Amino acid sequence: MSKLLVLKSSTTGPTSVSNLLVEDIVTRHLDLDPATVVTERNLALDPLPHLTAMNVDGVRAHAVTDLEVETRDASDRLIAELFDADTLVIGAPMHNFSVPTTLRAWFDHVLRPQVTFGYSSAGPQGLVTGKRAILALARGGPYAEGQLDHQETYLRELLAFIGITDVEVIRAGRTAMGPEAREASTAAARADIAGLIGQRLAA
Ligand SMILES: Cc1cc2nc3c(=O)[nH]c(=O)nc-3n(C[C@H](O)[C@H](O)[C@H](O)COP(=O)(O)O)c2cc1C
Numbered sequence: 001m002s003k004l005l006v007l008k009s010s011t012t013g014p015t016s017v018s019n020l021l022v023e024d025i026v027t028r029h030l031d032l033d034p035a036t037v038v039t040e041r042n043l044a045l046d047p048l049p050h051l052t053a054m055n056v057d058g059v060r061a062h063a064v065t066d067l068e069v070e071t072r073d074a075s076d077r078l079i080a081e082l083f084d085a086d087t088l089v090i091g092a093p094m095h096n097f098s099v100p101t102t103l104r105a106w107f108d109h110v111l112r113p114q115v116t117f118g119y120s121s122a123g124p125q126g127l128v129t130g131k132r133a134i135l136a137l138a139r140g141g142p143y144a145e146g147q148l149d150h151q152e153t154y155l156r157e158l159l160a161f162i163g164i165t166d167v168e169v170i171r172a173g174r175t176a177m178g179p180e181a182r183e184a185s186t187a188a189a190r191a192d193i194a195g196l197i198g199q200r201l202a203a
Contacts, residue, residue, distance in 0.1 A: 005085035009103040021136035022091035094139035126163020140176030
């Protein structure tokens, strides 16, 4: 039985490409293993507060005020969900060359010193080990390697920092370049998912 933690961050609701790809990933897991447990957070519909001067000590220092305690408790819950899962599925549109700020807020709550990462004499060490991640990425423009990409590269860096290095990426580009381009890249990404989940579960 696998446990999926699913994060969605699209702002476009029913027409979202990344949400569609995430749902495909989840459905294929369930088809192949109906006992799969799915925990979902839609960060665009139910956003986490951003870290500010008023609440940051809840995740990065000692919580004193009510708001800091509330923030620490939220961070504890999110981290517990992450540790409980074996596979993290992240749906992310590209927003201004990076990820939506709602997804960034999730990472801000989850990157906790001594909890999800630490430092050793060898440098930073991720403490969230033994997990896989699947990224379902959508962007309006084409995918060209290394070009203005602070979406896939950033997500990979954040995940690696906490110890998740087994990362698969499903990409749909050109979603804003007309319906034909959008449909073609969505179909190709869905075919990639079919191949990926089959291989993963067979492994
Ligand atoms: C606020 C905002 C910023 C965006 N910035 C970019 C961008 O920098 N590069 C890009 O290729 N597409 C950009 N787009 C287009 C989205 O990445 C594209 O529409 C994508 O399909 C959105 O994902 P979704 O379909 O899952 O909502 C942006 C869209 C929005 C709403």
